[in-house]
Amino acid sequence: MAGAFGRPLTPPDLPANQREWETMLRASSGHLAALQLRWALREQRLFSACPADVAEYLDAIYTLNLDRNLQCEDQLADFIRLLNSIDVRPVLLKGAAALVGGLYPTSGERMISDLDILIPAHRLPDIIDKLAGAGYKPRATEGREIPSPVGFRGDHHYPPVVSADWPSRVELHISPVHLEFAALLPSEEVYREATAMKWRGGECFLPSPTHFVAHNIIHAFLFNTKSGLEPVSLRQLFEFALASRVYAERIDWKNIRNRFESHGHGKALRQYLALANTLLDFHVPEQIDISAGQRPNIQPYLIHLDLDNRSALWTINFLRQVKSRLRSLWQRRGKIIQELSTPGVYKRFVRSILGSPEG
Incomplete structure (x- = not known):
């Protein structure tokens, strides 16, 4: 991504095989940063060195995102x-x-x-x-x-x-x-x-x-x-x-x-x-x-x-959600009993731990 700001990139900097490409695309998509990756590759004139399916994937994301943003x-x-x-x-x-x-x-x-x-x-x-x-x-x-x-x-x-x-x-x-x-x-x-x-x-x-x-x-x-x-x-x-x-x-x-x-x-x-x-x-x-x-x-x-260890990520996510939910409840402490008696609060917590979207 730093290539978008001028950091020199050369073909050896690119992923060496399909597995490495998949890892990079998964990581960039997880950060909603695939478009910045595309930008960097184009800025450094390395987009043509990407595998055809990778280039098509990044272009498709850009096209769909441009349409939505318009x-x-x-x-x-x-x-x-x-x-x-x-x-x-x-x-x-x-x-x-x-x-x-x-x-x-x-x-x-x-x-x-x-x-x-x-x-x-x-x-x-x-x-x-x-x-x-x-x-x-x-x-x-x-x-x-x-x-x-x-x-x-x-x-x-x-x-x-x-x-x-x-x-x-x-x-x-x-x-x-x-x-x-x-x-x-x-x-x-x-x-x-x-x-x-x-x-x-x-x-x-x-x-x-x-x-x-x-x-x-x-x-x-x-x-x-x-x-x-x-x-x-x-x-x-x-x-x-x-x-x-x-x-x-x-x-x-x-x-x-x-x-x-x-x-x-x-x-x-x-x-x-x-x-x-x-x-x-x-x-x-x-x-x-x-x-x-x-x-x-x-x-x-x-x-x-x-970090790519699922157990460690799950633990961090669990701690994050506990901290976040407790802070949210404390901010609404005047209604805390009502909140804790509502099934929705527990459903949201479980979904967040499992990484499921809230809607």
Whole structure:
């Protein structure tokens, strides 16, 4: 994947046989990063050296993803116009911001699972009412009730809204990050420093480059990896490195350093940058020091990435799910008895341990 950023690759760097190709494709697909692999091979002019079935597979993924993302862009444009009709201009987050902001060469290079949008919390009731008239309905996880949008503060986003007319679910965020990290990236600050733009007949905001990068670190590393015990997401790490290159001097690295250090996350910030440097040749900004002593601190994350032992992975996943479920229950501790008496909570836990999707 580092070949997409210019790291020289030669034919000997490619998998030597079918088994190695299958291993690499399985790993990249597991990280939703097969498109970055394709990008790197094409950038290094090695795509023609791939076995024919591998090239066809990667091209097929790109074509299918491009088609879906173009539909998602149509959906997003329609969604923004719906919000504009009630005088709401949202801030686009994560994949939505990357697509609309043109971070990738085309829409086909970035896989997205949903559309994340930041809205003013006090407008949530009006927004839900407007979306209901347009065919959108909130979808709650099995065993949970749809909360009232009035005064909603129970999570960083409302239950996803879905429409039979569109391909993607939409998450309406009242905070760009999970509530435990809300002070690290406050909604008011994101709105205040966002860039207003007109796009396909609607008006919205894009996060500042500094906030886009900070959001990536908080969501991908602090929450998913360090809090959730998940392996480092290569797709998110790639997007971090890409945004750092594209936005370049527009990123205030001193602000990011001070932000994370003041909230006790300076070590995590340096670890994430060290991972990007090691895996993707990310050029660490001079404002942030990742000394040689930092290298041993990232070894557990590198080992987890390479882990192929099913028993070890199952154990890690079990611990991750226990930790995640307990944290979720604690955040809703006012309803903990009701939660524990609901069969759905146990079904979701078992499915998550077995690696089954929740829907």
